[in-house]
Amino acid sequence: MIPPELQLALPERTIPIWVQDGALSRLGTMVRSVLSEKETPRITILTDENVAALYLDEAINSLKDFHTRAIVFPPGEGEKQFARLRTILDELISEGFQRSDLLVGLGGGVVTDICGFAASILYRGVRWVAVPTTLLGMSDAAIGGKTGIDHALGKNLIGTFHQPQAIIADLDMLKTLPEREWRSGSAEVAKTALLSTPELWQEIQKISPDFSNWPQEELQSAIRVAMRGKIDIVEADEREQNQRRLLNLGHTFGHAIEVATNYQAFRHGEAVFLGLRAMLHLSVRAVGLPSEEAHAIDAVLAKVPHPAAEISIDQILSALEHDKKKAHGKLHWILLKAVEQPVIVDDVKDEWVREAAEELVGYLKEGDAAPFGNRLSRVLVLNGPNLNLLGEREPEVYGSQTLQELEEKIRRRAEQIDVEILCRQSNHEGELIDLLQRFRHWADGIIFNPGAFTHTSIALRDAIAAIDTPVIEVHLSDISKREDFRRQSVLSPVCVRQISGKGISGYFEALEFLAEQK
Ligand SMILES: NC(=O)c1ccc[n+]([C@@H]2O[C@H](COP(=O)([O-])OP(=O)(O)OC[C@H]3O[C@@H](n4cnc5c(N)ncnc54)[C@H](O)[C@@H]3O)[C@@H](O)[C@H]2O)c1
Ligand SMILES: [Zn+2]
Incomplete structure (x- = not known):
């Protein structure tokens, strides 16, 4: 058995938690090690379209010793509802899923919540494995066995406790996480740090409350510390009788913002x-958190950008009032006396709550003027045959940098202009077609250097014509100045643009062109 980095020890069993770079490629071995020797269950992976485009092939490949299939559904919180659950159950039952088979939830909190819930009710409970792919999923949602779906009248109103057999987190997968998803997970990690891991809070103060720009090594250890923090709380109170409620730190006002904006403007x-x-x-008013300490913590949290919103104090107060009714007339405030000293308080003066709401309304106004509208463009950079030999192959024509260096530079440029990119290379025509098809929804644009297929591949031309995603054809060398057979591109009529002979700058130009189109 590959030794797990962490464990969740519950009275009925201990759950291994692997947190590693590249864990996805070892999924098969890890899953095998939580099964008994003789059995080979069939596996159904539940995942969303975004995650499927990026990681499903690798997951299936890693599980090749099992009979594995997948159910893929659209991404987003909107899917965490009865209608989706029902189609999942319908499909599992009609495909002959057995009680002894295994579900794997591959995705963010939405996927693991619905997968765990489906597992808990199908045939009165089947086994499942959580493979969280977001920072929030890894540090929070996948740990603890809370599963569920939303109801029209509120989030997470329907659900069960149903622990997975294992939790497998591949930190490499975070590399493709969009900016706002990083932020979404960062908040839960910051919360855990304030609750129970002061050494992590110190690191956050030093580096940043937004983990997207943390150095790799520090990030790895921070995620493990945050997971440990959540594990400790779940071990002490699996069913959320008391201590687990502490995890709601910051969530009372947070929830009020989500309600006041109809869950539309803010990520959780x-x-x-x-x-x-x-x-x-x-906390300063009600439990004596020293105001200097409050200011110091606030200064760190305030560094995280957020959308601006015009919300009134009354909207915040009425959302709180609604929560209060649901909680039998009393809000349980989770407050801080100091870092690592949370307290649950029931009687907080109304005027203090109003003051805090006033502050909050001020922060909300100050938000980023452009609420990230343009920042989410995603671009696939696809390099065709022989480009893997860049640097070695005819450097006088193609330059001396390697493909890796080229991709790294493109990645850095993309970061500067807030474009999220993904780089892929293949020498095979069919694989390039597969990639164009697979990423057609994920990507807002595709930068494609088709290599010598430019001059011959009608199949690639058909693939580009078949998808709505704009494709820009890029060549390092100037194809119009080379041999006759290289002058003609069968692809350019179906691409939005051709950029040729500008070396790596051609890729930059294509990126900027696509970013402007957004
Ligand atoms: N069960 C619990 O204890 C618990 C705790 C906290 C939150 N939650 C639930 O978790 C949900 C939120 O989870 P989330 O923030 O992970 O949201 P999510 O599952 O919607 O994922 C966020 C987005 O990121 C995409 N994505 C996921 N992994 C990716 C990757 N590696 N690369 C690129 N894109 C990727 C997804 O397709 C999605 O669009 C909420 O429904 C919340 O209620 C549950
Ligand atoms: Zn939360």
Whole structure:
């Protein structure tokens, strides 16, 4: 058995938690090690379209010793509902899923929540494995066995406790996480740090409350510390009788923001960051958090950007009032006396709550003027045959840098202009077609250097014509100045643009062109 980095020890069993770079490629071995020797269950992977485009092939490949299939559904919180659950159950039952088979939830919190829930009710309970792919999933949602779906009247109102057999987190997968998803997860990690891991809070103060720009090594250890923090709380109170409620730190005001904006404007974590700031204010008044300490924490949390919103104090108060009714007339405020000293308080003066809400309304106004509208463009950079030999092959024509160096530079440029990119290379025509098809929804644009297929591949031309995603054809060398047979591109009529002979700058130009189109 590959030794797991962490374990969740519960009275009925101990759950191994692997947290490693590249764990996805070892999924098969890890899954095998939580089964008994003789059995080979069939596996159904549940995942969303974004994650499937990036990681499903590798997951299936890693599980090749099992009979494995997948159910893929659209991404987003909107899928965490009865209608989706029902289609999943229908498909599992009609495909002959057995009680002894295994479900694997491959994705963020939405996927693991719905997968765990489906597993808990199908045939009165089947086994499942959580493979969280977001920071929020790894540090929070996948740990603890809370599963569920949303109801029209509120989030997570329907659900069960159903622990997975194992939790497998591949930190490499975070590399493709969009900016706002990083932020969403960062809030939960910051929350755990304030609750129970002061050494992590110190690191956050030093580096940044937004983990997207943390150095790799520090990030790895921070995620493990955050997971440990959540594990400790779940071990002490699996069914959320008391201590587990502490995890709601910052969530009372955070929830009020989400309700006041109809869950539309803020990612959950963005609201939690703001909720934590309002919580500090209340903590100074209600439980004597020293105001210098509150300011110091607030200064760190305030560094995280968030959308601007015009919300009134009354909207915040009425959302709180609604939560209060649901909780039998009493809000349980989770407040901080100091870092690592949370307290649950029921009687907080109304005027203090109002003051904190006033502060919050101020923060909300100050948000980023452009609420990230343009920042989410995603671009696939696809390099065709022989480009893997860049640097070795005819350097006088193609330059001396390697493909890796080229991709790294493109990646850095993309970061500067807030474009998320993914780089792929293949020498095979069919694989290039597969990649164009697979990423057609994920990507807002594709930068494609088709190599010598440019001059011959009608199949690639058909693939580009078949998808709506704009494709820009890029060549390092100037194909119009080379041999006759290289002058003609069968692809350019179906591409939005051709950029040729500009070396790596051609890729930059294509990136900027696509970013402007967004
Ligand atoms: N069960 C629990 O204890 C618990 C705790 C906290 C949150 N939650 C739930 O978790 C959900 C939120 O989870 P989330 O923030 O992970 O959201 P999510 O599952 O919607 O994922 C966020 C987005 O990122 C994409 N994505 C996922 N992994 C990716 C990757 N590696 N690369 C690129 N894109 C990727 C997804 O397709 C999706 O669009 C909420 O429904 C919340 O209620 C549950
Ligand atoms: Zn949360």
